Amino acid sequence: MPLITTSLFLVYFSLSTLWSDGEGTFSSALKHSIYILFFMLMINHLIKHYSVLTVHSILFSATFVLLILTFVFVDKSTLLTGRLENGFFSAPSNVIDLGGYFAIGIISALIVSRESGKHWLYLPAALLFIGLLLTQSRGPLLALIVSSFLLFAKYKHIHLRHMLSTVACFILIGLFFYFTGYGSEYSQRLIDAYQQSYVRFGIWHHALELAEQKPWFGWGFDKTLSFTNSLGAVVTTTHSVYLGTLLKGGIAGLILLAAVMAAGLGCAWRRFHEAMALEAMLYCFSLMFFVTQGMFVIGSPNESWMLFWLPLAVAMASRRPEPVSRQR
Numbered sequence: 001m002p003l004i005t006t007s008l009f010l011v012y013f014s015l016s017t018l019w020s021d022g023e024g025t026f027s028s029a030l031k032h033s034i035y036i037l038f039f040m041l042m043i044n045h046l047i048k049h050y051s052v053l054t055v056h057s058i059l060f061s062a063t064f065v066l067l068i069l070t071f072v073f074v075d076k077s078t079l080l081t082g083r084l085e086n087g088f089f090s091a092p093s094n095v096i097d098l099g100g101y102f103a104i105g106i107i108s109a110l111i112v113s114r115e116s117g118k119h120w121l122y123l124p125a126a127l128l129f130i131g132l133l134l135t136q137s138r139g140p141l142l143a144l145i146v147s148s149f150l151l152f153a154k155y156k157h158i159h160l161r162h163m164l165s166t167v168a169c170f171i172l173i174g175l176f177f178y179f180t181g182y183g184s185e186y187s188q189r190l191i192d193a194y195q196q197s198y199v200r201f202g203i204w205h206h207a208l209e210l211a212e213q214k215p216w217f218g219w220g221f222d223k224t225l226s227f228t229n230s231l232g233a234v235v236t237t238t239h240s241v242y243l244g245t246l247l248k249g250g251i252a253g254l255i256l257l258a259a260v261m262a263a264g265l266g267c268a269w270r271r272f273h274e275a276m277a278l279e280a281m282l283y284c285f286s287l288m289f290f291v292t293q294g295m296f297v298i299g300s301p302n303e304s305w306m307l308f309w310l311p312l313a314v315a316m317a318s319r320r321p322e323p324v325s326r327q328r
Contacts, residue, residue, distance in 0.1 A: 002263040002316050003037070009256040010036060013221050013298055016249055022222020029221055032299055039305060040313040047317035052276075053115040055314075056108040063105025064124055066091070067131045070098070084134040097303040099140035100289055102132040104306065106144065107285065111278045143288035147281045150272070200239055200292070203227060207238040211247045218250035221298070237294030241308070244296050260312075261287060267315040279314050286311035 010033035017026045046055050070091055074084060084095060092098045109125035112118070132141055206227045211218065224236045225247075238244040245257045264287075268280040286308055290297075297304040 002260065002267060002312060003040070005256070005259040005263045006040070006312070007033075007037060009253075009260050010298060012253060012256055013249055016218065016221045016253070018220075019217065020220020020222040020248075022220065022224075029298060035301070036298065036305065036309055039301075040309055040316070043310060043313035044317045047314065048319075051115075052279075052319060053112060056111040056115070059310075060105055060108040060112050060121075060124075063101050063108065063128060066098075066101060067105070067128055070131065084131065084136070092303055094295075094303070095135040096137045096139055096293055097295075097307065099132050099135040099137035100293070100303070100307045102128045102135070103140045103144045103285060103289075104282065104310070106132070107278055107282045114278065139292040140289055143285050143291075146288055147285040150281045150284060151277055203235050203239050204243055207240075207243045207247050211243070211250070214250060216250045217252055218246065218248045221248055223248050237296075239292055239294040241290040241293060241295075241297060244294055248296065264312045264315050267312075271315055271318070274318060276319070283311045283315040 011030070014026055014029035014033050017029050043055065070084060084098065092101065105128045106125045109121045109128065113121040113125075132144070203225070207225060210223075210225070225238060227235045238247055242254070242257070246254045249256070264283055268283040271277070272280040289307060293307075295302075295304055297308045
C-alpha cells in the first residue's frame, strides 16, 4: 500500500511540471521519482532479507562519522556562539538538515543497542544529541523529543541498565553545558526562536494566499516563493513541506501526500506492535520534522531522501523471518 500511494504521489507531481512555469521537465521529475522508489525498495529489501541491525549500524556509523568530521573541520572559534554549519565540503548546507541527520543517528543508535544489547551506544548517542544542540535547530530537536513520547507507551517496565544508561547520557550532556557555558547561549536562542516564529507565520500566510489562487491543482512542481519577510530577507521556500505540497500540487496533491502519510502511519502502527517501537518513532519524527522544513521531497539524491523517504522505507519493512528449525 505505501508503494502504491507513493507512486501515485510521485507521478502526480511529475505531471505537475506540465502546468508549472519553471524549467523542470516531466521526464526529469519522473526519473527522480523512479530513483526514490528504487531507494525505498532497496532499504526495504535490506531490512527484510538481511537484518535490522545491519541497516541501522550503517546509518548510525554514517551519522557519527558526519558528527566527527563536522567537529574536526568546523570553525572552533564559533563552535559555541554560532550554529554548527560549514563544517566541511560534503556536509549538509542547511543546519536544520544536519540536525535531522543527527536525530536519525540517535534513533539508529538506540535500535542498534536494542538489537545487539550493547548499551554503551547510549554514550555516542548522547554525543549526537550534543551535536544536535550545537546546530541550534529547534525543529529537529522538538520533533525528536515529541516523537520519543511514543516509547513510553511501549516500555512500561524499565530495567536498571536502561536507567543507568539514561542517567549517564544526562550526566554527559550536563557536563557539556556546565564546562562550556553553552546553556545560556542555547536558552537565548530559544527565546529568539519564539520571537522569530512570527516571521515564519508570515511566510505561511503568504504561501496560503498564493495557494488560494490555484486551489485544486496548484502552481506546479517548480513553483517557489519570492517573498520578503519582516526581517528583510527574501524567502523562496514555504518552510513547511505540507504547505509546499499545497502550493505546488493544490488540494489534489495534498490529498495524495495525506494518503502516503496514512499508509506510512499504518506501517508504523504495525512495527510498534512487533517490538519495533523505535522504527515507528523514526517515522513520527520525520512527519514532525517536515512541519517546519520547506525543501520539497522530490528531486535528485539529497537530504530529503534520508529525512523523508528513508523513515518511510524503514516503517514499511518488518523483521526478517526467523529460520524454522526442522524437526527430526
